Amino acid sequence: MTVRRIVPNIQVTSEDSMRTSHDFYGLLGFEEVMNMGWVTTLASPANPTAQISFFTEERTAPVVPDLSVEVEDVDAVYAQLAASGAEIVRELRDEEWGVRRFFVRDPNGRVVNVLEHRARRVSP
Numbered sequence: 001m002t003v004r005r006i007v008p009n010i011q012v013t014s015e016d017s018m019r020t021s022h023d024f025y026g027l028l029g030f031e032e033v034m035n036m037g038w039v040t041t042l043a044s045p046a047n048p049t050a051q052i053s054f055f056t057e058e059r060t061a062p063v064v065p066d067l068s069v070e071v072e073d074v075d076a077v078y079a080q081l082a083a084s085g086a087e088i089v090r091e092l093r094d095e096e097w098g099v100r101r102f103f104v105r106d107p108n109g110r111v112v113n114v115l116e117h118r119a120r121r122v123s124p
Helices: 015-027 074-084
Strands: 003-011 031-035 039-043 051-055 067-071 088-094 099-105 111-117
Touching: 015 039, 015 051, 074 088, 074 099, 074 111
Parallel strands: 003 051, 067 111
Antiparallel strands: 003 067, 031 039, 039 051, 088 099, 099 111
């Protein structure tokens, strides 16, 4: 299995706290690379895999994950974790913004968003 990046996810209480976090991490050199309103991701321009995300909510799942792990083959990782008996918090599915993902609970109770980037679907 190839891990491409790991991103800590921080749940914030409001859009104001998201802006405050954005500004604070900007002082550390992070720049915005994605903003969907309810989730914003910042990355280091010098090392684009060094990222942090802020969530006001999780719009397509029951919980905001504690961290995200991007893998090369999400279907294979899903099959391996499901076969191991790990708690799948959210089933594997494709998202409209071009990722395929699922949520799993780790042995410490943390929820991990496991994802693979795929081509975006084009609406007819």
